[in-house]
Amino acid sequence: MTRANRSASPTFQYCAEMVRKLREARGWSQEELGRRAGYTGAAISALETLKQPPTEVMLAKLDQVFFDGQGIFTLAGKFLALDHLPSFFKDYALIEQDALTISSYQPFTMDGVFQTEQYARAIIGGAYPALTEEEINAYVNGRLARAALFDRKNPIPHIDLILEEAVLRRQFGTREAMALQLLHLLELSKRPNVCVQILRMDQGQTGEHAGVDGPMKLLEKSDHKQVVYLEVQRRGLLISQPEEVSEMAQRHMMLRAQALNRYESRNFIEKVAAEWQ
CATH class of the missing domain: 3.30.870 (Endonuclease; Chain A)
Structure with a gap:
């Protein structure tokens, strides 16, 4: 496990794991999910491996891909915003x-x-x-x-x-x-x-x-x-x-x-x- 993995917040870890499971359940590669959400496969990989937390824009696009824009991932953004605060x-x-x-x-x-x-x-x-x-x-x-x-x-x-x-x-x-x-x-x-x-x-x-x-x-x-x-x-x-x-x-x-x-x-x-x- 990398240093980034160990230091990732619980909310970040949950988002990353949820994206991976939803992607795999649909049989999509990281490149395919990236194409559907408007990102590269490398960007999806960075999220799933806890190297780069998702932005609000990425969460909104993932919401659209997986949940037709119901706000499931967007809600997580509210708590991800707290990760960099005392x-x-x-x-x-x-x-x-x-x-x-x-x-x-x-x-x-x-x-x-x-x-x-x-x-x-x-x-x-x-x-x-x-x-x-x-x-x-x-x-x-x-x-x-x-x-x-x-x-x-x-x-x-x-x-x-x-x-x-x-x-x-x-x-x-x-x-x-x-x-x-x-x-x-x-x-x-x-x-x-x-x-x-x-x-x-x-x-x-x-x-x-x-x-x-x-x-x-x-x-x-x-x-x-x-x-x-x-x-x-x-x-x-x-x-x-x-x-x-x-x-x-x-x-x-x-x-x-x-x-x-x-x-x-x-x-x-x-x-x-x-x-x-």
Whole structure:
């Protein structure tokens, strides 16, 4: 068994074995299945031998070939997407995939779903204890894959992000990487379902700052129930008790009131991006 075999996730192994059994039950070669699905025989072999996990597109095509598009393989893609995420984060990520609304407050670093590859690689690569290059690549890919959320159609999610000004000014990677990150943030902020607000560093001069207890995320799930996600020192906590969720929601509402509005925030992001260039 190869190293790739040993490190493959249970979901990946299940998909590969299912494809092999379905193919063999029909008497097809890997080349024949590839032809029917629009891939080479080598691509099917890479999947079945656990050398290359399937993409969402491949899963959809395999669904069409074997199940007339009923979504059997496509459902597996939801769990394959978790393979490149830290274990403490996976419960949150499952909820995020289908969330109706996501309201995030981040005082230290850019929210992961808004990160560019260079910014994400700088943060993940600087983690302690140190990660291997393989782990860094996997976590970067997992983080970038979450950005598919912005293009989800059914339903379209509403995403609110409140960032401390310090996030725009704290350097991760090169100056060019920071400029690109802020320009990426600026473009995302112009989407009709995205609202980005900046909380200036002078907020708190009068003692009023609703974010002193740290970062948080509020999510409305697909069943319209609300949860809060807190994360510290690579530990994640999901809170669903209504009274606790209400407390966090009130805090987030005050943060929105204390931050620049979305149009002022865009101008400010553009200004700081120019300073990095």
